[in-house]
Amino acid sequence: MQLELSPEDQAFREEMREFFTTKFPQEIRDAVIAGRELTKEQHVESQQTLNAAGLAVPHWPEEWGGRGWSDLQRHLWTEEMQAAAVPVPLAFNANMIGPVLAQFGSQELKERFLPPTANLDIWWSQGFSEPDAGSDLASLRTTAVRDGDDFVVNGQKTWTTLGQYGDWIFTLVRTDPDVKKQAGISMLLIDMTTPGVEVRPIELIDGGHEVNEVWFTDVRVPADLLVGELNSGWTIAKFLLGNERVGVAPVGTTKRVLAQAKEYAGAQLDDPFTRARFVELENELLALELTALRVVAHSEGAEPHPASSVLKLKGTEIQQAVSELVLDLAGPAGLASGDGSGVPEWARHAAPTYLNLRKASIYGGSNEIQRQIIARTILGL
């Protein structure tokens, strides 16, 4: 057992820290620290800055921009990015469709899509969930029927995060209704400007429009935009959802927010109960960070460490608890969340952030699904 990082990993960590804190647009970092919603342009500028430095898609295969880093280095990259309030590369591009295309796409699809995906020249949306197929994803009903050189797509997707910015959407569609529900699914890439695609915003409890419904009405999609084999969509979806062992617990971000919260607290930090609340959260977060390190230190080229399923479950719980602490620190000032308010910006964003983060224990496989995974696959129940 060894506490310190190797000299190489320590140097790597410092290199990351230096880049994120000195070579990255300060105004974007300030926006993240203040809890402001980023504009599309800021997301794009952020990712393009990272991509130019080779830091947007380091986990991709090397021929498509990957860096061949170890799991521990990827962990350090993510943590330093979050600690420096640098927005992480757009998950739909960097963590979802990119690795999928690199693994399952034809050479033609790779060449056409991977470079602009890494550079966020194309903004991808995710078309998985449907009104009756959330955690039970295989129940999806959006259909794609072959017609000549095209598929014709009909149906509805929902919870399409930032779909209003989307250029393309990677979509799970039912291509064979007559087999076991997992067996008849395919993945199609759909240009969102195609006639028949309609994006409708969903207003959320925090007052924002972060998610959307996407409707498909007789949308014609060229058949060469099928990813992998016909009816192999379930395999691809499992790869997409399962290949993310690093960065599932937003430890770096939560740590930064908790540290900032000490500044927000001001004189409230003299209250022993407030102090105790900070200590409990800090300790849980420390335990989580160490668990993440155990997982990445262990999983080099091997099966995932069983404790990896703890990360999403506990990571989102702590993230939510920290947002709750910040809201409580704001107290009555948190009511002043309107545009004309003069209270500090963090206090104005406290309640919307608290409400928005309720999603964290629902998305990406709800925390109940995570408990089921632990119970079944780890504990054998």
Add this chain to the structure above:
Amino acid sequence: MDFTYDDEQVALRDAVRGLVGKAYADFEQRRRTVADDPGFSEKVWAQLAEMGLLGLPFAEEDGGVGAGPVEIGIVAQELGRVLAPEPYLTSVVLAGGLVSAAGTPEQRAEVLGALSAGERVLAFAHDEEGSRWSSAATAVTATRDGDTWTLSGVKEPVPHGARADLLVVSAALPDGGTGLFLVDPAGAERTGYRTYDGGRAARVVLESTPATPLGAPGQDLESTIATVQDIGRIMAGHEALGAMEVALAATTSYLTSRKQFGVTLNTFQALTFRAADMYVSLELAASLVQWATMVLATGDAARTADAAARAALQVSRASRHVGQEAIQLHGGIAMTAEYSVGSFAAHLSALDHLLGDGQFQLSTLAARVADHRALDPLETSVG
């Protein structure tokens, strides 16, 4: 950064597991052992000595093995898995640790040599009425008359105080501070009794009892006591991890075998989710204890104090959660002394209260929470 045991450490774990696993293969054996005084098996204690485990933490020139915290943690964790009643934590880690840290070379060689060989059981007599995990002593006072020292006052509870061949006693010094003394128990009045987890403790009354200063006479050793308590907290954490692992395994096994309403209990999602949460608690505690063990290995007392408090807080929370849920998910059978799982909860509770429970650690850490901006487990110093 590496959280895995090397080959030698794995071999050590397997050897200890083999020894105590055989000795306490069935829970009935442990029950029989703790039923009679001294509350542990002298035979197993001798076997631990033969394997070199009692001398593990001590320098070779003192008759020990000179192993590090990771190895001691491995032993503690394996003893925890079978609820081995042998006084490894109190006799070796605490009392022996104090002799190792504060004793003169002669004292170390004599006392630790005999402890390592299994010839002498030590006890640390420190707790006093009203003291709650302080590193200082106040109720027992030391008096000096030339080169002669005597102690007066009451120590209680003293774990394994009745069986001990030698007491390491803390006492308030005449000129202030807390000193440590070696006391031949023949000069003290000892009343031994059972503790609720099957262990043993004693009330030790000292009345002008002759005592030998540990180390230089009159030296204030409060910070040494505090550091050894921190080491004890981390090792108690390992013992608790072992006990929690087995309590969880017993629970999952029970859920898959016990039938109610015609089906096994794991059919009920409400129960399996609670077991999943037990696993989460255990894993998070394991991460902190392993980290604290590595911090301890750096030899930095201030960092170790912080890490020990954090590990103890997490272990306290997890121990109560896992212990309580293990009983609840078993149902009534867990309330019986014949079945093991209730004893795991009892021992976890005893460990929790040995060196400072969660609230105590929380209070300590809360006083310092404004000293740092954020915690970084990879930094070489706590900011």
